[in-house]
Amino acid sequence: MIRKIIKIDREKCNGCGACAKACHEGAIEMVDGKAMLTREDYCDGLGDCLPACPTNAITFEEREAPAYNEEAVRQAKMKAFGVKLPCGCPGTQSKAIKRESTPQPKGIGGGVPSQLSQWPCQIKLVPVNAPYFDGANLLVAADCTAFAYGNFHQEFIRNHITLIGCPKLDEGDYAEKLTQIIANNDIKSVRIVRMEVPCCGGLENAVKRALQASGKFIPWQVVTISTDGKILE
Numbered sequence: 338m339i340r341k342i343i344k345i346d347r348e349k350c351n352g353c354g355a356c357a358k359a360c361h362e363g364a365i366e367m368v369d370g371k372a373m374l375t376r377e378d379y380c381d382g383l384g385d386c387l388p389a390c391p392t393n394a395i396t397f398e399e400r401e402a403p404a405y406n407e408e409a410v411r412q413a414k415m416k417a418f419g420v421k422l423p424c425g426c427p428g429t430q431s432k433a434i435k436r437e438s439t440p441q442p443k444g445i446g447g448g449v450p451s452q453l454s455q456w457p458c459q460i461k462l463v464p465v466n467a468p469y470f471d472g473a474n475l476l477v478a479a480d481c482t483a484f485a486y487g488n489f490h491q492e493f494i495r496n497h498i499t500l501i502g503c504p505k506l507d508e509g510d511y512a513e514k515l516t517q518i519i520a521n522n523d524i525k526s527v528r529i530v531r532m533e534v535p536c537c538g539g540l541e542n543a544v545k546r547a548l549q550a551s552g553k554f555i556p557w558q559v560v561t562i563s564t565d566g567k568i569l570e
């Protein structure tokens with residue numbers, strides 16, 4: 338795929354190693370005293386290494402490169418810190434959730450059942466090729482929407498694979514990750530649920546760009562929730 342990725346000018350590199358330390362994904366290593374991009378699939382194209390370089394040896398370029406592999410980066414980090422993969426953070430362990438149709442008793446731990454059908458649900462954590470994406474109706478929601486709108490599970494999460502995020506608080510852009518999910522899976526429809534606040538426009542725009550970049554024609558819609566919990570459109 339053609340994507341944005343870093344380029345290191347080894348002639349300008351002074352071997353300080355600042356870029357390798359700044360690269361949270363471990364894409365850069367010091368080879369023969371110079372910085373080198375050794376894992377293109379670990380480079381997310383966000384450029385945390387650029388401001389760390391004192392000689393301006395790092396720039397961006399757009400070229401053919403493997404897609405950013407967030408799952409491989411996660412596993413590499415866990416191995417580096419000595420964490421056994423099966424015992425990692427529950428937020429990174431992918432699984433489908435089967436829901437019982439029997440009503441639950443009311444009270445603490447009962448009442449209206451959850452409709453969430455998979456884990457994880459954070460855009461940053463979900464693997465791009467999870468089996469539950471096959472034939473899915475995708476819900477991409479701002480994380481505040483479920484708190485603002487009282488019947489969110491029944492009206493939006495039910496019968497959907499749910500991805501949540503906050504473009505104001507999360508680092509980076511969701512568009513590339515969402516493009517991979519849409520392009521590599523049989524997604525049937527996409528529903529975007531956002532808050533009325535301007536910063537939620539970042540989530541909506543990321544989904545729209547992902548749909549366009551995927552090259553697929555998929556039905557989609559946007560629902561906006563007001564800060565007092567009403568559907569505006």
